[in-house]
Amino acid sequence: MPRGITQEQVNQAADAIVAIGERPTVEKIRNQLGTGSPNTVTRMLDVWRQGLAERLRQTSLLPELPDEVGQAMSTLWTLALQHARSQAQQELQTEREALQRASAALDARASEQAAQLAAAESERAKAVEAAKLVVSRAEVQQQLIDRLESELKVQAGERERLLAQNQALVASESQLRQEIQAIEARVVQERERWQQHARAVEDRSHTQVDQARVDLKAARSELAEIRKQHREDERHHQQRIAELTRALSIAEREASHQRGVAEALTLKLGRNSRAENIQRKRTAKTTLRRTRHASAR
Numbered sequence: 001m002p003r004g005i006t007q008e009q010v011n012q013a014a015d016a017i018v019a020i021g022e023r024p025t026v027e028k029i030r031n032q033l034g035t036g037s038p039n040t041v042t043r044m045l046d047v048w049r050q051g052l053a054e055r056l057r058q059t060s061l062l063p064e065l066p067d068e069v070g071q072a073m074s075t076l077w078t079l080a081l082q083h084a085r086s087q088a089q090q091e092l093q094t095e096r097e098a099l100q101r102a103s104a105a106l107d108a109r110a111s112e113q114a115a116q117l118a119a120a121e122s123e124r125a126k127a128v129e130a131a132k133l134v135v136s137r138a139e140v141q142q143q144l145i146d147r148l149e150s151e152l153k154v155q156a157g158e159r160e161r162l163l164a165q166n167q168a169l170v171a172s173e174s175q176l177r178q179e180i181q182a183i184e185a186r187v188v189q190e191r192e193r194w195q196q197h198a199r200a201v202e203d204r205s206h207t208q209v210d211q212a213r214v215d216l217k218a219a220r221s222e223l224a225e226i227r228k229q230h231r232e233d234e235r236h237h238q239q240r241i242a243e244l245t246r247a248l249s250i251a252e253r254e255a256s257h258q259r260g261v262a263e264a265l266t267l268k269l270g271r272n273s274r275a276e277n278i279q280r281k282r283t284a285k286t287t288l289r290r291t292r293h294a295s296a297r
Contacts, residue, residue, distance in 0.1 A: 011051070013028075013032040014045065026098075042095065169251060173284065179244060180244050180287075183241060190237075245295065248291070252284045
């Protein structure tokens, strides 16, 4: 029941309805006041009727009249009161039945609304759980994305490091090739110089054979020493070439290993450098064959 309705308001509304010649009912009282629940209005209307009966009883007190007139008036008033009470009880019963029907309808409506509210609360709980599940899955997916991004960054850094290391190995390989070429050039020059020197000695020996037989032995001894020195130098150069060849082979194996690691990372990141590695291997093998061929000579 909305707050504010009082017994005095119900009494005044009922009196106003009686004043215009109508019978006060629960609906008329509620229409008059514009508020109030049927149960409360019924209870307060019963209180008003009880007060009305008391006021009528006080009003029925008449001044002293002759006994016959007083007795007749009293009898008439009693009959009127009984008829009014009977009529009021019938109307009250009718109103109570209407009130019970309205109350049952309100209870049914309240039950229906309670069921709808329970269903809505259930749907709301399901929606909240679904939202929590979505948020949880989103958090897990975000964590997975962050972890993958971190791994990609680490792999990118590792790839950059391996590429830099590979470039350093390529530069070292190029430097080794240059050293081998320089050594081969010096060996060729040294060989030609000794050959020229030997030819000069032999020519000089032939032209002076008659005049330098005594010096021939010394010249031959000198030639033998020169050849020995030449062989020692050539052996030293061959050893150096062999050492450089081994170093080049080790560098090529390391470069091949690093290339393989770089290729795996490049393939994982969507890049393919197989053609470049094959070309590098062919170049290294060609250089190695040339070096071995030169060493064999």
